Amino acid sequence: MQRIIFFSLMLVTLLSCNKTINFDDQELAHFVVVNSMIGTDKNFSASLTQSTSILTDGQTNPPLEGTMDLYEDGTLIRQFPSQRGGFSALDIQPKAGKNYRMVISANGQQVETETTIPTRTDVVSIDTISTKTQFNSKIINYKLKIKDTVGEDFYRLVIFQDALVKFPAEKGNNDTTRYFLYKIQNQILSDDPVFKSVYNNFGDEIIDYGPGNDYSIFPDTYFQGKEYTLQFKTYFYYSNPANPNLGGGGSGNSNPASGPQKIFDRTTIHIQHLSKDLYAYLKYLKLYQNYHSNPFSEPVAVYSNVKNGAGIFAGFNDEAKFIYEDTYIPYSIDTIKVEKDPSSGYQYN
Template structure:
């Protein structure tokens, strides 16, 4: 499982389980937490647990007596999931792209829990990475992302750029072939000046993002900003032409810091960055946005934030049932 999709699964399971609606012990009523993130490259997994009071020091209670049914609303077929371990219900089949699914969960002495989502179409993404000299003559990298977007559908995307680490490569035990994107160097003119190649996409300024360091909250760039290892959210609302174009501008300070700080630098054949692009369902899109807002609020004022503010599409419960598809690229 890739890094950003792993983050989604961990976030969905951990933070929703910690949703605690009541702050008085005698007012607390436990609720069912359902978490399931589905895609075409993974089989069915549904996690079920109960919320707990903030005054309860015990572990979260996992639900082991549930009947979990999946209905493919697009085909009319249905099947039950089997419990593989406490609170984990599975089936070794993959969801289909473009299909809508419903979950129906029956737990004794609880109202029926229901949720519906869909799996977005598999992404058609192209990426170009190009070295460009900034106004001070320092090398930067511009990474252009082009997504083929179906204008007949409402689509939602999340992308993230992170420094590549050798440890991540070792942790990726799945046999997934990740495309290699090699940075194109500027063309050298007769006068010794450099210019970009003619492969650059025509990306508007409002779709250009200045990539900042993880701990850098300020930048003098006029572009939008996104931090390393932080997701950015894009919908095709207001977009025309069937394409989504974004440009990420990585400045020279970040490049120097990554290459000089790594024992597996570019000269050793290792990627510099890993870019992950995801198409997500509308419910998962809203969930991830509220989680990012929760993180920002929690950093500023932990006493005033609550995981229960996270978006949930679970009827008679908490959690998230969402769909996604992902493409990952290694940038050299």
């Protein structure tokens, strides 16, 4: 009898958690969608599509045809004629400190959106310490000091690694030595409180309630107008202790030089200064990714700053970069043919 009462109470509890959310699917299916992220290191471009019904899983938004007026600090700098799928201009490169506004007419609707390009991140210093582990990987610990400006600011940390790898000639493969350039985005690991402050896990709670800060974004809430030293680390893995710059194809290979060998790598650290729009977009995008498949979670809307439409128009400054390069085996780029990485699709340029 007690068991029957217990399960009855559980059923009542679960049913009481249901929440009905009304929505007009047809209204949401015809929004003008504008997407553009502009920075000082790239030419202006924006995509233009139409939203589809949430019931059409797996379908991409179809391209729209429309016109667009682009303003810089309130001055019209370009009128784009009717184009399908978006707009681009090789001669327009956004500038730091400038405000940009798009007025787009498409599908019988007019939408507007604007953003500002932040100034370059002021980096005071960067220090690194590298250590090898017993598992033949390398840990790089970073201390990055930045000087925050007065006012509300937002930042993002991104680290890319390029590795040029030599694959020795093999029988049956035209007996040709091949070179591939691999590009990966390194995972950033940190217990620094500014990274944790983005979601609900700021401080030293036993239970971490928020999602991971995979985009490595953070506000200046805790160091406004001051200098602050970020601490974080990355891991690099090697396949062969006998050849720490990659080759050999495994620790059991008695001839490590017979396998693939990393002959060069480059690590680029980006300290991006984000507009508030881009910070909010990345923050809520991660929340959406974390909770959208959870039936017990509240719906999370992806941030949009497009009036009368949907999408994101956001600026960032990517001018603060630090590059570390290592050459393990001498080579000349003029005498080798570098091929596209078959796994990631990145290409040497």
